[in-house]
Amino acid sequence: RCVEAFYIYFSAERVEEPYVSITKKRQMPKDGYSEEIEKEVGQAEGKLRTHRSAFSRASVIQAFLGSAPQLTLQLYICILQQEVTVARSIFMVLSLLSIVYGALRCNILAIKIKYDDYDVRVKPAAYLCIFMWRSFEIATRVTVLVLFGSVLRVWVFLVVLLNFLCFFFYPWIHFWLSRSPFPENIEKELSRLGTTIVLCLLTFLYAGINMFCWSAAQVELSDPDLISKSQNWYQMTVYYIVRLMENAFLLLMWYIYRTDFYLYVCAPTLFLQLLIGYCMGIFFMLVFYQFCHPCKKLFSSSITEALLSCFNILYFICQHHKSTLLKGKVAMKSENTGEARGSSKTIDQNRSVHQSASSNA
Numbered sequence: 001r002c003v004e005a006f007y008i009y010f011s012a013e014r015v016e017e018p019y020v021s022i023t024k025k026r027q028m029p030k031d032g033y034s035e036e037i038e039k040e041v042g043q044a045e046g047k048l049r050t051h052r053s054a055f056s057r058a059s060v061i062q063a064f065l066g067s068a069p070q071l072t073l074q075l076y077i078c079i080l081q082q083e084v085t086v087a088r089s090i091f092m093v094l095s096l097l098s099i100v101y102g103a104l105r106c107n108i109l110a111i112k113i114k115y116d117d118y119d120v121r122v123k124p125a126a127y128l129c130i131f132m133w134r135s136f137e138i139a140t141r142v143t144v145l146v147l148f149g150s151v152l153r154v155w156v157f158l159v160v161l162l163n164f165l166c167f168f169f170y171p172w173i174h175f176w177l178s179r180s181p182f183p184e185n186i187e188k189e190l191s192r193l194g195t196t197i198v199l200c201l202l203t204f205l206y207a208g209i210n211m212f213c214w215s216a217a218q219v220e221l222s223d224p225d226l227i228s229k230s231q232n233w234y235q236m237t238v239y240y241i242v243r244l245m246e247n248a249f250l251l252l253m254w255y256i257y258r259t260d261f262y263l264y265v266c267a268p269t270l271f272l273q274l275l276i277g278y279c280m281g282i283f284f285m286l287v288f289y290q291f292c293h294p295c296k297k298l299f300s301s302s303i304t305e306a307l308l309s310c311f312n313i314l315y316f317i318c319q320h321h322k323s324t325l326l327k328g329k330v331a332m333k334s335e336n337t338g339e340a341r342g343s344s345k346t347i348d349q350n351r352s353v354h355q356s357a358s359s360n361a
Helices: 002-010 043-081 086-114 126-153 155-178 192-212 233-257 265-291 303-360
Strands: 021-027 035-044
Touching: 043 086, 043 126, 043 192, 086 126, 086 192, 126 155, 126 192, 126 233, 126 265, 155 192, 233 265, 265 303
Parallel strands: none
Antiparallel strands: 021 035
């Protein structure tokens, strides 16, 4: 594919195009209006776009199914040996950059798929925000898993397996609840079994991505493109809140069960640094969606509004829980006071009967 792509690129201007296709793209709205632009796309340019899309998807697969386990293993070896060699540090940096690049390409692919009707142009500030967002998020996530696994080796497999199974079966459960027909238009030559295998591989990759960071492209098996085109702020908010709580819990378990092996590390400082690092990733994510997203004018609501509404819902739930607890305490107190009054009445009645009996005697 690489050789074919280079051959098409260098011979594009020499060979005359036998035919061209016309594509229509809409510009980003300005003052409420959006113009539609027609563009001629030659055969060579169409093939190059297909190759570029294939390379982008391959980089995502290689990053999360190849570089992510490699980075985790190398960091685990460094912690056990208490030594970071030059060669191993270079490999870890390259693996981290590969994962970040794969996550960045996943973000760009998700944007272009969701807004396929528009001419999407990503600015350098957006690339920088995505790079910082993914770097902090992935680096802290891998470090947390490695630290937790170094002290609780058996439990880390349970944590990883639980995370993976939740994200793997979530698209299938959502598809089953939607009662949509089984997707048959993925590939005409594939049978029903082959289509199922392809969908399982897709959800496998989706679960692998969400193990380390938020997947910008949300799998939706009921959609013809297999990717959800709606911007679900609440799902993203819940993901980051739960992931932050999970990271904090895993770090707390590492802090409690750490051995004398970590005497050379200031554990409280590392604990705070990792949590702050993950929060920095969330901060750059908010900056990207609020200011640098190329299609932010098409959002029906901003991410800050979604966060505020989500926090309002959580606050309402907490207040409702507190009110129910207070009502329960008031009911218990009223029952206790009623029982006390009843017992006092019975005591007074017994005293009066005793006094009347003594007077008759």
